[in-house]
Amino acid sequence: MPDLSSNTVTLRDVIPSDLDIFFAQQQDPEANHMAAFTSRDPFDRDAFDIHWTKIMSDDTIINKTILYNGQIAGNIAKFTMFNQPEIGYWIGKEFWGKGIATQALAAFLKIVTIRPLYAAAAKDNLGSLRVLQKCGFVITGYDTGFAGARQQEIEEALLELK
Numbered sequence: 001m002p003d004l005s006s007n008t009v010t011l012r013d014v015i016p017s018d019l020d021i022f023f024a025q026q027q028d029p030e031a032n033h034m035a036a037f038t039s040r041d042p043f044d045r046d047a048f049d050i051h052w053t054k055i056m057s058d059d060t061i062i063n064k065t066i067l068y069n070g071q072i073a074g075n076i077a078k079f080t081m082f083n084q085p086e087i088g089y090w091i092g093k094e095f096w097g098k099g100i101a102t103q104a105l106a107a108f109l110k111i112v113t114i115r116p117l118y119a120a121a122a123k124d125n126l127g128s129l130r131v132l133q134k135c136g137f138v139i140t141g142y143d144t145g146f147a148g149a150r151q152q153e154i155e156e157a158l159l160e161l162k
């Protein structure tokens, strides 16, 4: 019998004990460079706690913890940006390259059914763009914005899921 429990990606509600892991995951320099539009200081625990207290008490935001074989691999969220529903996600570096973001987003899109749904990614964040496109998002244009993690203006791709 195949072990059906192996390499399983599941989503569940965020619980407070997840936050230490999310905080550690958000500090990785390569991940910050990729994501580019990140928190001002990924090492600032007070700012992180204020942010998470706010988003976990906001009924319009949906946050889920991504589990990979029961381990906390990252998080995914739907929030409002410029009056539009948008999604974002972050996978801890040790979990990259296993299809986790793609599976997590596909599962999340069954929970978050509002359409159109929007996303944005640095134009050179090829991994994130691939994840989004594999899940049906299409690039609708480009914009420029100040990327805190790179301390410069960069191009960002704007995507939509109809």
Ligand SMILES: CC(C)(COP(=O)(O)OP(=O)(O)OC[C@H]1O[C@@H](n2cnc3c(N)ncnc32)[C@H](O)[C@@H]1OP(=O)(O)O)[C@@H](O)C(=O)NCCC(=O)NCCS
Residues within 6 Å of the ligand: 030, 031, 032, 034, 035, 088, 089, 090, 091, 092, 095, 096, 097, 098, 099, 100, 101, 102, 103, 120, 121, 122, 125, 126, 127, 128, 130, 131, 134
């Ligand atoms: C981008 C990120 C979410 C990808 O997560 P992941 O779980 O490794 O992605 P997957 O394994 O599902 O990969 C999906 C596809 O993207 C490709 N991919 C992943 N990372 C890549 C990279 N750095 N460069 C090029 N392609 C990449 C994979 O090869 C795969 O393509 P395939 O199906 O054609 O083989 C992850 O690296 C991450 O969280 N980075 C930091 C935070 C971030 O950038 N968040 C998104 C902000 S918009």
